[in-house]
Amino acid sequence: MIIFPDLPHIEVEGVEVAEEITVTLRTLSPIASCPSCGRASSRIQSRYTRTLRDLPAVGHPIRLIMHVRRFFCTKSTCVQKIFVERLPELCHPHAQRTKRLQEALRRLGLSMGGQRGADVGNEHGINGSRDTILRLVHQSDLPAKSEPHVIGLDDWAWKRRMRYGTLICDLERGLPIDLLADRTVETVSAWLEKHPTIDTISRDGSSEYASAIKKGAPQAREVSDRWHLVKNLAGCVSVVLASCLTQLRRAEVVAAASVEQVEQSSGEPPSYQRTRAERRAQRARQAERQARYEQITALHNQGMKSAEIAAVVGMNERTVRHWLSRGDLPYAGPRKPRSSPLDPYKTYLLERWHQGCRSGAQLERELRAKGYKGSQKAIYRCLATLELFVSSPSRRSSAEARSETESQLHPLLALSAPQATWLFFRKEEDLKAEEQENLRQLRQASPDLETAYQLVKDFLHMVRELSGERLEEWLDKVEASHLQAFQSFVTGVQQDKDAVLAGLTLVWSNGPVEGQVNRLKLIKRSMYGQADLELLKRRVLHHDKKSLERKNKKKQAQQQDHLEISRGRKKNTNSKHTTPLISKVA
Numbered sequence: 001m002i003i004f005p006d007l008p009h010i011e012v013e014g015v016e017v018a019e020e021i022t023v024t025l026r027t028l029s030p031i032a033s034c035p036s037c038g039r040a041s042s043r044i045q046s047r048y049t050r051t052l053r054d055l056p057a058v059g060h061p062i063r064l065i066m067h068v069r070r071f072f073c074t075k076s077t078c079v080q081k082i083f084v085e086r087l088p089e090l091c092h093p094h095a096q097r098t099k100r101l102q103e104a105l106r107r108l109g110l111s112m113g114g115q116r117g118a119d120v121g122n123e124h125g126i127n128g129s130r131d132t133i134l135r136l137v138h139q140s141d142l143p144a145k146s147e148p149h150v151i152g153l154d155d156w157a158w159k160r161r162m163r164y165g166t167l168i169c170d171l172e173r174g175l176p177i178d179l180l181a182d183r184t185v186e187t188v189s190a191w192l193e194k195h196p197t198i199d200t201i202s203r204d205g206s207s208e209y210a211s212a213i214k215k216g217a218p219q220a221r222e223v224s225d226r227w228h229l230v231k232n233l234a235g236c237v238s239v240v241l242a243s244c245l246t247q248l249r250r251a252e253v254v255a256a257a258s259v260e261q262v263e264q265s266s267g268e269p270p271s272y273q274r275t276r277a278e279r280r281a282q283r284a285r286q287a288e289r290q291a292r293y294e295q296i297t298a299l300h301n302q303g304m305k306s307a308e309i310a311a312v313v314g315m316n317e318r319t320v321r322h323w324l325s326r327g328d329l330p331y332a333g334p335r336k337p338r339s340s341p342l343d344p345y346k347t348y349l350l351e352r353w354h355q356g357c358r359s360g361a362q363l364e365r366e367l368r369a370k371g372y373k374g375s376q377k378a379i380y381r382c383l384a385t386l387e388l389f390v391s392s393p394s395r396r397s398s399a400e401a402r403s404e405t406e407s408q409l410h411p412l413l414a415l416s417a418p419q420a421t422w423l424f425f426r427k428e429e430d431l432k433a434e435e436q437e438n439l440r441q442l443r444q445a446s447p448d449l450e451t452a453y454q455l456v457k458d459f460l461h462m463v464r465e466l467s468g469e470r471l472e473e474w475l476d477k478v479e480a481s482h483l484q485a486f487q488s489f490v491t492g493v494q495q496d497k498d499a500v501l502a503g504l505t506l507v508w509s510n511g512p513v514e515g516q517v518n519r520l521k522l523i524k525r526s527m528y529g530q531a532d533l534e535l536l537k538r539r540v541l542h543h544d545k546k547s548l549e550r551k552n553k554k555k556q557a558q559q560q561d562h563l564e565i566s567r568g569r570k571k572n573t574n575s576k577h578t579t580p581l582i583s584k585v586a
């Protein structure tokens with residue numbers, strides 16, 4: 001009885017090995033118990049054959065042909081007159097698969113989803129269709145309800161910007177414990193009310209979760225998540241950096257445009273190939289638009305309305321809304337040189353210039369006689385550029401050279417606002433030499449940037465060392481700096497101060513929840529948008545023993561680290577915890 005060690009009352013009658021292994025079995029027990037009343041009976045009514053699929057052996061699927069019996073129930077009052085003998089160790093009543101095969105399929109479904117699980121299973125002789133697997137997953141029990149003490153809340157998107165759910169993690173065990181269909185105050189507070197053992201809740205800065213906690217778990221201490229704090233701070237800083245980079249780029253646009261204008265005004269035959277200056281002006285314009293776009297999205301992510309954003313960045317509100325609704329930057333192709341009433345007369349003007357006529361008034365009279373209807377200003381502007389560049393080739397080339405060295409002098413122009421922000425938020429000793437140079441130049445580019453840098457550094461120090469006692473002092477420094485961009489961050493901190501203080505003091509953070517949200521996203525994506533909440537919940541909450549053991553080992557190591565930090569405030573050990581937090585900033 002090698003393949004059925006736990007079934008002493010079954011005898012193997014025969015084994016047939018082909019593509020599939022067929023094992024014929026017979027039940028031996030002289031009695032069976034009635035499933036309705038429980039009384040044992042030995043009166044056999046009839047026999048029949050039942051076919052079951054089992055786990056494969058040496059790569060071959062196994063089919064069991066079972067000879068089982070029907071019994072009479074001997075209790076006269078029992079509603080069931082005849083019953084079939086059961087094999088509870090082997091299979092469920094009426095099932096077509098053994099329990100262990102069902103379990104294997106269910107596990108495949110939980111870790112891979114229906115279709116993928118079916119495909120992988122079939123390759124290994126564990127046969128079951130997608131629908132069978134999904135049915136087994138739905139029938140499985142959810143992990144036993146726990147009584148958590150420390151939890152983390154975070155939202156996850158059913159559909160980006162449209163519909164959000166809530167993921168709840170037990171932070172002490174580092175495990176997801178529930179998935180809620182939305183993130184409303186009603187749903188979340190109702191869940192919290194059912195879990196009165198909770199005493200600490202880590203959450204992001206959202207006011208909805210804060211209200212839900214006040215309503216559903218007023219006993220709990222709220223912890224504002226450090227990563228979200230750093231992320232919000234990074235949002236503010238990137239606005240400062242974006243506007244600074246925008247100024248630098250605008251200066252570049254002006255410089256490049258003047259060269260472009262001269263090359264057009266100099267009357268050179270129109271060339272279909274764009275000149276270097278045109279290309280550079282185009283690049284500078286595009287970079288400037290990109291910077292503005294980044295600034296707009298950063299402000300939008302901070303919850304600013306289109307009208308406010310438009311006022312801050314100095315753009316039309318409709319354009320702001322258009323850019324935001326597109327979700328990316330509309331590409332502005334090469335700009336056509338603006339046509340001017342002077343255009344048809346430029347060749348004549350240049351000719352007269354080369355003949356030595358420098359008088360604006362004289363040239364205007366000549367042009368008017370030829371039918372020029374434009375402004376006097378346009379003529380003078382054209383003459384000024386000719387004066388500057390055309391008359392003296394040496395001056396022209398030096399002007400060009402100057403603007404080129406300028407763009408070389410500003411490696412900062414190659415930085416995007418998020419890249420620049422990244423420089424501010426990483427540890428200085430982790431930066432490469434080139435990055436350190438960029439950071440140095442950024443800090444020198446304006447006093448505001450230097451102040452912003454120092455404030456960021458102080459804040460990150462609090463985050464890394466969990467020294468929340470210095471928060472008050474930091475807020476005073478921000479106030480003294482008069483930096484507008486930090487105001488929204490400070491307002492947020494003031495409104496949520498107890499939780500922020502807890503976040504900068506306690507070891508709890510939403511890190512594990514974020515990890516689970518990422519896992520959820522992966523699972524959701526693998527289900528090609530066909531996930532319903534129940535299925536998703538079963539898959540997200542499922543953890544097999546091995547991965548749990550691995551996780552626990554890792555957690556113990558981390559706790560050891562935390563102990564070392566809190567004991568000795570060691571300089572190097574804590575970087576491990578904050579680097580992943582901040583790495584998302586970039």
Ligand SMILES: [Zn+2]
Nearest residue numbers: 034037073078
């Ligand atoms: Zn009975």
